[in-house]
Amino acid sequence: EDQVTQSPEALRLQEGESSSLNCSYTVSGLRGLFWYRQDPGKGPEFLFTLYSAGEEKEKERLKATLTKKESFLHITAPKPEDSATYLCAAGSYNTDKLIFGTGTRLQVFP
Amino acid sequence: DGGITQSPKYLFRKEGQNVTLSCEQNLNHDAMYWYRQDPGQGLRLIYYSQIVNDFQKGDIAEGYSVSREKKESFPLTVTSAQKNPTAFYLCASNDGTSYNEQFFGPGTRLTVL
Numbered sequence: 208e209d210q211v212t213q214s215p216e217a218l219r220l221q222e223g224e225s226s227s228l229n230c231s232y233t234v235s236g237l238r239g240l241f242w243y244r245q246d247p248g249k250g251p252e253f254l255f256t257l258y259s260a261g262e263e264k265e266k267e268r269l270k271a272t273l274t275k276k277e278s279f280l281h282i283t284a285p286k287p288e289d290s291a292t293y294l295c296a297a298g299s300y301n302t303d304k305l306i307f308g309t310g311t312r313l314q315v316f317p
Numbered sequence: 318d319g320g321i322t323q324s325p326k327y328l329f330r331k332e333g334q335n336v337t338l339s340c341e342q343n344l345n346h347d348a349m350y351w352y353r354q355d356p357g358q359g360l361r362l363i364y365y366s367q368i369v370n371d372f373q374k375g376d377i378a379e380g381y382s383v384s385r386e387k388k389e390s391f392p393l394t395v396t397s398a399q400k401n402p403t404a405f406y407l408c409a410s411n412d413g414t415s416y417n418e419q420f421f422g423p424g425t426r427l428t429v430l
Contacts, residue, residue: 211359238416250323250407250421251360294360298415303348303367304375305415307359 209234211297213308220285220315228280228293228311236300240278242271243294245310251294254280285315319344321422323408328427330395330402338393338425340408346420348413349391353377354405354424363406366391367413395427403429 212231220226232240239258243251255264257273264271268289270281280293292312296305321342330336342349348367352360362375366385380399385391391410395402405426409419 238414239418241418243421248405248424248426250321250409250424253418253420256418296360300415303413303415304350304362304365305419309357309359 209297209299209301209306211295211306211308213293213295213311215311216309217312218314220282220313222286222315222317223284225281225283225285227282228313230278230280230295230308231276232278232295232297232306233276234297234299234301234306238298238300240273241296241298241305242278242280243296245292245294247292254293282313285313287315287317289313290315321408321410321420323406323422323425325425326423328425330427330429332429333397335394335396336427338395338406338408338427340391340393340422341389342391342408342410342422343389344410344420345388346410346412347388348411349385350409350411350419351375351381351383351391351393352407352409354407360407363393402427 210233242254245251255271260275292310294310296307324339350365351363364383366372382394408422411419
């Protein structure tokens with residue numbers, strides 16, 4: 208069964224304290240691995256798509272990486288405005304649907 | 318600007334009533350999706366449509382119905398048969414494959430009184 212697991216569930220960081228969020232996936236043929244940011248009460252905002260192991264993408268303080276079993280979202284020197292829930296999702300060759308993880312709730316304190 | 322709109326932002330329903338949530342997109346996307354989000358759970362797929370006049374059940378379709386009469390519109394009706402409808406509902410669209418990202422609307426929060 209296709210599955211996506213995110214860890215940790217919640218993460219508290221001091222401003223400037225770098226860290227990483229994990230997304231482990233088990234899908235039958237990965238077509239794409241997607242990262243989203245979701246603020247409270249709002250729809251998810253698309254961040255990155257990764258397609259193959261070894262691929263990396265960056266946007267401001269965020270960098271997403273992909274291996275054959277997991278993806279990481281690295282946050283470098285975070286600021287309070289980076290506080291949000293980060294979701295990952297996987298697309299597989301079995302289906303045209305995306306499989307979502309439950310998210311990591313990130314809080315960055317000044 | 319291209320995007321997805323959902324209305325209303327907040328919706329209150331009495332038990333036994335049907336309600337319809339609106340979703341419109343001007344991205345010229347073929348596929349549209351409805352998700353339900355509950356605290357501590359991932360997004361769960363309710364229904365999706367990859368082409369006008371066709372739609373498929375997702376993982377939790379019971380108590381919901383949809384229509385796709387126009388490419389731009391994909392309304393969701395929450396019927397009285399849905400036992401626990403209080404949730405945050407999200408509409409999304411893309412080109413219809415799991416190869417490309419889905420784009421989301423701002424969501425509708427439904428509360429049953």
